[in-house]
Amino acid sequence: MKKKTKWILLSVSGVLLLLLGLQLYYSYVMKDTWNEERMAILAAKQHGQLVSSDKTYKSVWGEDNNYWVVSGKDKDNQVRMVWVKFTDDNVPVEGADAVQSVLLNTGMSEAVMRDQIRNEMPGAVIKRLLPGMYEGEYAWQLQYENNGQRGYRFYRFQDGNAIGNDIILPNQ
Known part of the structure; x- marks a missing residue:
């Protein structure tokens, strides 16, 4: 060889x-x-x-x-x-x-939530959107970046209303 x-x-x-x-x-x-x-x-x-x-x-x-x-x-x-x-x-x-x-059909689908988020936060980049539980309620957990800030926002699964205030992450 x-x-x-x-x-x-x-x-x-x-x-x-x-x-x-x-x-x-x-x-x-x-x-x-x-x-x-x-x-x-x-x-x-x-x-x-x-x-x-x-x-x-x-x-x-x-x-x-x-x-x-x-x-x-x-x-x-x-x-x-x-x-x-x-x-x-x-x-x-x-x-x-x-x-x-x-x-x-009794709650908000992922596609509907994405549309709602785009309307509420036009410049935001959706990093992740997943269903979960927050403060004892079924929720959509949004991780986003907007104007150089990264944060989390939770939306009630049932009606799409925000739960509490945004959680803003410190800049790195």
Whole structure:
């Protein structure tokens, strides 16, 4: 075998081993999150009237405020949002108030919220918008940047009204 061919094979093998190592590391790091997500979807299907899930969101805001929100369709093909409360040990809470299911048409969808935010804050950049829980209410959590300031704003899921004041992050 020529020296050049040997180096090419060794280089390709090294790159493949590196890619395999990166994939294994990524899987190891993400397995707990993927397991939580599976538990949230299972709880949403068992207790939240979902038959299919479309999207999942993880929302953690303060102590005792760890939720996975699962959107999907129920047996009547209506879109639902299901809030699944988790413990600090990252397992679903047991009990009657652990899973709450709400028809999306009784609240504000993500698209409607994005339009509302663009109208309220025309120059703002939406960094992230996800459903969660804030001050005991179902909410949309907005992370935004506007005029060089970064902040959070919470909107009530039911009617889209702001909850409390904006939380402005210090400039870095």
